[in-house]
Amino acid sequence: MRQPSIVWFRDDLRLADNPALRAAIDRGEPVIGLYVLDEQSDGIRPLGGAAKWWLDGSLRSLSARLTERGSTLVLRRGRAASVVEEVVKDAGADAVFWSRRYGGAEREVDAALKSALRGSGVTVASFGASLLFEPWTVQTGAGTPYSVFTPFWRACQSMPAPRAPLPEPREIPGPQSEPTSDDLDDWALLPTDPDWAGGLRETWEPGEPAARARLREFLAEDLAEYDRSRDEPSAGATSGLSPRLRWGELSPHTVWHETIESGHPAGRFLSELGWREFASHVLYHHPDLATKNLRPEFDAFPWPRLRPAQLRAWQQGRTGVPLVDAGMRELWRTGVMHNRIRMVTASFLVKNLLIDWRRGEEWFWDTLVDADGASNPFNWQWVAGSGADAAPYFRVFNPELQAKKFDPHSEYIRQWAPEYGPDAADLAPPPIVDLAQSRKDALAAYERMRRTSRP
Template sequence: MTSLVWLRDDLRLADNPALRAAVDRDEPVAVLYVLDEESPGIRPLGGAARWWLHHSLTELAARLAERGGSLVLRRGPASQVVPAVADEIGADAVFWNRRYGGPEREIDTSLKARLREEGREVGSFAASLLFEPWTIRTGSGTPYAVFTPFWRACQEQPPPRAPLPEPRTIEGAEAPGDDLADWELLPTRPDWAGGLREAWEPGERAARQRLRTFLADDLGDYDRARDEPAAGATSLLSPRLRWGEISPYTVWHDTVEAAGTGAHAASAHRFLSELGWREFAWHTLFHFPDLATRNWRSAFDAFPWPRLKPSHLRAWQRGETGVPLVDAGMRELWATGYMHNRVRMVVASYLTKNLAIHWQRGEEWFWDTLVDADGANNPFNWQWVAGSGADASPYFRIFNPERQAEKFDPQGLYIAQWAPDSAEREPLVDLAASRREALDAYEHVKRAR
């Protein structure tokens, strides 16, 4: 008897319910990762994500080997690969942790039925969200459309479960697999990942260390300094959570324990609400699977986007707009695969409302360049800024990048680091005039309601 564990965005040993269930059967375990770029509806990874995945899988394979297990790599449609591997190793049980995107759920549901028809035990587990999307609903039974009442409803639920320990030993089951290098996830011609290598160390060990460092050194200042891009007060856990190198349950419980009821309690509350925002994005995707391709607010379909100016889009992508905070953010993104959250809102607002470029063009660029871009948070946050998404204050919220810089980078440290020459450029558009044009265009949406 053998168990098969199919890993997805849960590249860790600690607090991994699917792995724990397999190990607890006291039978050989095969751990499988499938690079699925062929199934209908599955979005191929962007370049920065592929870089991260390569290194995270490398570290995961090493950690499994230390405990007696091994990582099997296969490429192809998961609906074909998973049953094939189960047959090859004679698996009588298959386990995985749940996914919440529409196409992913369809694949998992179909696979669960097929594997059970073949006489195998199948188990799926909650591992990437603190609250299952079908458990959080309004009094009328509908999904929440505004964050504050959503998060209040989550907090009224029983507290998140305690994290599960990682297995000390794993009796590995052998199966042939691909060589990771053959997947060609790393950029070579050219190799643009030098900044990513300098900024990041993917993998579960680094994720746990980053959480410890944040809680010890930065949690106390988080509530005050989290919006200042030069302050270094953010957790930098977003790519770790995106790839499941650390679970939200671990982050939750370690934060609560570190904060207690002392001086850090307010900062901890604020930080945990950011986990809540992540939950809100995934719950929204669960109920609206087309989040990356359709306006969440159907009334926004009436917005009169002008014809795209490719030169303006390229200037934004390259950090050559002549707006220092925008340019600094876009250059940080290109160099490191990351951008401070406050600056993400500013550059997204500038693209959609000052340059009048559709939010999907920005979402696609972030998908390709962010190490933490996932199927929920990336489109959800773009729609939130653009005004087409779940938000109590939609399109008329327009971030003024100059005032944002004055407020959150008053000494110009962030701009000096990433875009010291930006102020010498002529701005692409006049901020005040383009703001007025954006508000005028929004009148079309109001009239379409």
């Protein structure tokens, strides 16, 4: 009897450039795809609502594509380690392959499972598929991880070029009999009461084919203007690839090589891939990135008592500050926000409202379709001043000046917060805080923290 190989899909929901899938196919035995919705293992962070919406669509696409090529996708829910072992037994499999993950809890799950499977005689192998450079391969001359982006990225660029992407398999041999699978509808990943995902459906089509199409479109139509227009939220010059990379519908190797082959100057865009790499490298060395200040002196920051009404106003885009409100409404409607506006809205929460960055990180985790365990907390700590290579705390993004510089004709603001248009000024609510005074309050709080944390 032929013993199948199991490919455990996680954040690599694609067929092209998937080394784990390629390894399974190369064994010459039947291949079973497996996805486990793990919300029970210790330390594994449950997905937010927008991420669940995306996952549903991406799994449907992956399942259809595996079926077209002769294989199948098994869905199971529960603790990953026990579920994978159950599927191995049910399928009579003798090999399991997966792509590596870099969060602390995820690595613990993977290491324990690898040990248990090998102990029972199952072949197990993991592969680098989500990053261009594995975290343990990029170190300072002293053998320590980098804490500043520029030398980190310089070191990456001095290393051998990222490997070429693997081609998409045309055929994937499937098993004669399949293990039982959950029905995806039973997972209830889509919102129903209420159905708040209308804007997500209008904006996105999850899945590998749509991801590949967007990459081609970006390289052909938008990359040439990327450097000039990337900071203008109404210009539409951003790549739109962040959720594709987060869910692994595209590999960074594919994006890297196809970008270079496009012939356009792309240093700035590729450095954004580098920033994504840096976030994952920091997470690898600091697994509690989402909950603990990377710079310990910020543990003494004097956060005032939370004012729930102000937090809700920020979440709902009702702060009375046009650029902030436009950004928060774009986020709710589309599941993403322009990167420049992410910085502005985050700065406003942390420094003008003096609300702990972790509250903002939690909201973005729930509302972003590209919410990522590395990039989301990494970027929030960057804005807050508590993270790696962070913006100095005294750098407070003034949303009025940012609007004048990057949205001078108010196109972005009018699109998402029309009550701030010139003909509707009387409809606009007043700001919930004074920008100048709240900046002074933030800087005073920072000075108190510095005095407290001095040795």
